Amino acid sequence: MAKHPMFAYKFSKIYPLYVQKVERKERTKKELDQVLCWLTGYTPTQLKKQIDGENDLEAFFADAPKVNPKCSLITGVVCGIRVEAIKDPLTQKIRWMDKLVDELANGKAMEKILRR
Numbered sequence: 001m002a003k004h005p006m007f008a009y010k011f012s013k014i015y016p017l018y019v020q021k022v023e024r025k026e027r028t029k030k031e032l033d034q035v036l037c038w039l040t041g042y043t044p045t046q047l048k049k050q051i052d053g054e055n056d057l058e059a060f061f062a063d064a065p066k067v068n069p070k071c072s073l074i075t076g077v078v079c080g081i082r083v084e085a086i087k088d089p090l091t092q093k094i095r096w097m098d099k100l101v102d103e104l105a106n107g108k109a110m111e112k113i114l115r116r
Contacts, residue, residue: 007058007090015051018101025105035100038114039093041065061093070115071096078102 022032037047041064050060061067071093075084078095086092103113 003058004088004091006094008056011050011055011057011060012053014057021101022105025107027104027107031104031110032101034110035104035113036097039068039071039097039100041067057094058090061090067093073115074099076102 018032019029023029033044033047036042037044040047040061042050046065050063055063072084074096076082076099078098081095083092083095083099086095100113104110
């Protein structure tokens, strides 16, 4: 079975788009990094290496130290699809990341984004 084309997107190309999205809504890059580290288990230093590197999304998540166990609490719709109903694990992780960025950009409180 062929891989989905989005798996090959470079994280280093997507990250600046996430920054623009959250900053347009008066959120910060620091908050974005906190959310991404929460999801993936990357430290800020490790995340910076991913931002500066050439990893695609497949490698970004494969290299992630540990996906947060609370990520199963991420629910809602991204691109018209319920994230909790996605069967492919990598697609689901990518959509979780998209959903968290959406929540941040939409002004949701960090405590709720981080499922505390």
